[in-house]
């Protein structure tokens with residue numbers, strides 16, 4: 001959706017709406033056109049065995065594949081990099097964003 005000059009993507013993750021800007025932090029690719037799915041995890045609790053996780057919560061930039069968590073805006077490869085997120089609420093049939 002377009003809000004003024006901003007393009008913002010709204011995603012339903014497990015029944016909760018999350019909004020992110022349609023711009024990747026890497027080279028400004030159209031992030032919201034990317035694939036939504038999960039990612040490969042390797043955690044200490046599982047002995048760093050690869051496993052699929054966070055399904056439906058991760059968006060991959062269509063340009064170079066950088067992954068972002070839709071619920072936090074956090075970049076998985078560079079955790080200090082975080083996209084702005086926008087609070088979203090639904091009123092009737094309208095989606096309300098707060099910038």
Ligand code: FES
Nearest residue numbers: 024026027029061
């Ligand atoms: S522009 Fe998004 S990963 Fe490069």
